[in-house]
Amino acid sequence: MSEFIKIANASDLTVGQAMVVDVAGRSIAVFNVDGQLYALDNTCMHRGGPLGEGFVDQNNLTVQCPWHGWVYSLTSGASPLNSMAKVEKFEVKIEGEEIKLALD
Ligand code: FES
Numbered sequence: 593m594s595e596f597i598k599i600a601n602a603s604d605l606t607v608g609q610a611m612v613v614d615v616a617g618r619s620i621a622v623f624n625v626d627g628q629l630y631a632l633d634n635t636c637m638h639r640g641g642p643l644g645e646g647f648v649d650q651n652n653l654t655v656q657c658p659w660h661g662w663v664y665s666l667t668s669g670a671s672p673l674n675s676m677a678k679v680e681k682f683e684v685k686i687e688g689e690e691i692k693l694a695l696d
Pocket of ligand 1: 637
């Protein structure tokens with residue numbers, strides 16, 4: 593079973609925002625879409641763009657890399673357009689006042 597660790601306070605990530613956290617040497621982007629949290633590896637597979645600074649499409653639950661526009665699903669980390677492109681996705685949740693994330 594995955595072990596969840598605290599990465600932030602719930603108040604640090606309001607609806608519509610994203611944040612980037614460093615956990616165990618990894619840079620992870622966490623998104624709050626309508627109160628639902630999603631977490632992906634922050635590093636775009638193309639050339640390392642910061643997905644945490646990308647454009648979130650709330651309807652399709654995707655994030656678009658700010659550098660050259662690659663798109664990733666917030667729910668799976670996979671690109672809907674390129675089957676070769678996928679970033680790692682992480683379990684993330686709010687527990688009380690804390691945001692918790694599991695690395696695997
Ligand atoms: S670095 Fe993300 S699209 Fe190029």
